[in-house]
Amino acid sequence: MTDPERVATVGDGSPDNAIAAMTGALAALRTGAYLTDDEGCIIGVNARAEHFLGRAAAALLGQDAHDMLHRNRHGEPIARAQCPVRQAIFAGATAQGTDEWIERGDGSLLPVSWLVTPCDIDDRTTATLVIFHPRDTPGLPAALPDRPTASLSELERLALLAETTTTLTSTLDVDEALRRLVNLVLPRLADWAVIDLITERDEVWRRAVVHAENGALVHREVLEGPMPPVPEGSPMPLSRALRGVASTLAGPETYQGPPDSGIAVEQRRLFDMTGMHSAAIAPIRGVREILGAITLGRSERPERFTAADIALLEDIARRAGLALANARLYQRQRKVAETMQRHLLPQLPSVPGLEMTARYLPAPNASQVGGDWYDAFALSDGTTALAIGDVVGHDLDAAAGMAQLRNMLRAYAWAQHEPPSKIVEWLDDASLHIAExxxxxxxxxxxxxxxxxxxxxxWTNAGHPPPLLVTHDGVADFLTDGHGILLGVAAREAPKGRIDATVPLPPGSTLVLYTDGLIEASGHSLDEGLERLRRNAASLAHRPLEPFTDHLLERSRPPQNEDDVALLAVRIPG
Known part of the structure; x- marks a missing residue:
């Protein structure tokens, strides 16, 4: 098994002392790291880089890092001038990114977040430190065990801060960011980590009290939960940190006097139950507000925190604050978008004899709202209208355009008893002049x-994936007739007018209308996606409509889907 404390360097076993000293610091990192020379060749690598890349140090040292590792999302080599990692290395600048791929030894791709920063080896020689943090990747081997570090050299501090940046900025989930923050500081800097956050309602919540025990991180849930309000003017360390006043060293003696607030009572309880003899407390600052505070505590290791530790903790807390602020902003945007989506997508009508259900799944990396939509409504002549559509884009503009098209379609369909092709022709013409x-x-x-x-x-089809009709016996066919060009292309460019198609719907059959996010996947053809959908629908034909729809989405949606999905399913009475 690879030794997590081993770091390999170029040379014959007697590497230059300066390079050896710098590469030795890489062993303290809990993520992949390597050093390159001024030509971009790897001169040092830690065991985690070997582990994540599935490559031995001997295969990495001396190699051009760009040629060996850097790829695009499809596994293809990247032009040197277009590789952001290589550009940062040769520019001698600090840079970071969250959307790059590295080729592992077995040819698979590893999606990573990365940070590049220059560092001086001696007065004449410079190197570049490259730190990469694998994004969540199924099947990636588990991380190697860590070793506690009592004190850090200057390079180790620099590397820890770089690792903090790459690790925390690669997630937009608050809980995940907190988990990663705790993993960064324990057991490397302390035996205990305590994180208090201020909610949007200006309430303090103790989100994490974690202890490093025998190589594992254990939450002490009895100490977690809501906290008393932050007192104005209190000189106590945590109260000052939560007001953003200052970072402070503290110990059990700090809270032995008469408590000046409920927070002081909770802090005395914390020290009593954890046995911490020394603590360092720093505020977590966002862009414009105080988000909370982080406390590191020592109970098993005898050394006390020093002013130098406070400076390091402040740097870590500053990076954590920016990451948490971004995550909170993203979650607020998602909440607003979810509310908007609920109002944009309609309630399905109750049609005697018909079962009807719908689903909307947002793109995983988008803002929870987009241009995919469905609709179903009763017409004035007693028939039922069904619609499924997709406006180009994955943002609020697409959602606004979708709402306009849906409302115009409803108006035309209700007022005019015309075939679907005629309704869509009017809608198409209006979309060119009215809708956005x-x-x-x-x-x-x-x-x-x-x-x-x-x-x-x-029905008529304006450039959309064909509806799928599944009989009760499991015969599934796509309805490919009635196809025409998409909306938004001038009618004069179409060789023919729009056409209609008609089909009987057998008793017990299921009609499935869907958007392309259900069938499109990077690296696979559209025909493959359609066939996957057809086979899954056929196998589920006997299921009741609700589980039919849920299982169809679960089985058919590509695992690396980057698009939102709308689906409307109608079950014909048997």
Whole structure:
């Protein structure tokens, strides 16, 4: 097994002392790191880099880092002039990124966040420190065990801060950012880590009290939870940190006097139950506000925190504050977008004899709102209208365009008893002059249920993936007729007018309307996605409509999906 404290360097076993000293510091890092010379060749590498890359040090040392490692998302080599990591190395500047790929020894791709920073080896020689943190990757081997560090050299401090930046900025989830922050400082700097955050309602919540025990990090939930309000003017260390006044060293003796607030009572309880004899407390600052405070404590190791430790903790807390502020902003945007999406997407009508359900899944890396939409509503002549569409884009502009198209479609369909093709022609013309949607795809259909229970559908397709009809016996076919160009292309460019198609819907069958996020996947053809959807739908034909829809989404949506998905399913009475 690879020794996590070993760092390899170039040479014949007697490397230059300066290089050896610098590369030796890489062993303290809990993420992949390597050093390059001024030509971009690897001169030192830590065990975690070997571990994550699936490459031995002997295969890395002396190699051009760009040629060996850097790839695009499809595994293709990147032009040297277009590689941000290489550009940062040769510019001698500090830079970071969150969307790069590295090729492992077995040819697989490792998505990483990275940070590059120059460092001086001696008066004549410079090197570049490259730190990379694997983004969540299924199947990646577990991280190697860590060793506690009582004191850090200047280079180790620099490396720790670089690692903090790359680790925390690669997530937009507050809970995940807190977990990573705790993993960074324990057990390297302390035996205990305590994180107090101020909520948006100006309440203090003790989010984490974690102890490093025998190589594991254990939460002490009995000490976590809501805290008393922050007292104005209190001179006590945590109260000052939560007001953003100052960082402070503290010990159990700090809180032995008469408490001046509820927070002081909780702090005395914390020291009593953890056995901490020394603590360092620093505020966590966002861009414009105080987000909370971080406390590091020592109980097992005898050395006390010093002023130098406070300076390091402040640097860590500053980086944590920026990451938490970004994560909070992202979560607020997601919440606003979720609310908007709930208002934009309609409630499905109750149609006698028909079962109907719909799903909307946002793109995982978008703002929870986009241009995919569905609709179903009763028409004035007693028929039922169905629609599924996709406006180009994955942002609020796309959502606004979607809402405009949906409302215009409803107005035309209700007022005019015309075939779907004619309704969509009017909608297309209006979209060029009124709506803000640039281009969009759409399937619009009218479903009729006769007195004897027979059901049929007439539809037109404006550049959208074809509807899927699944019989109760599991025969699944795509309805490819009625196809025309997408909306937003001038009608005069179309060789023919829009056309309609009609099909009977057998008793017990299921009609599935969906958007392309359900069938498109990077590196796979559209035909593969359609066939996957068809086979999954056929296998689920006997299921009730709700589980049919849920399982169809779960099985058919590509694992690396980068698009939102809308789905409308209708079950014909048996």
């Amino acid at each position: 949607a640039s281009m969009a795809t759409l399937v619009y259909a009218r479903m009729t249920v006769a007195d004897d229970g027979r059901c049929e559908m007439t």
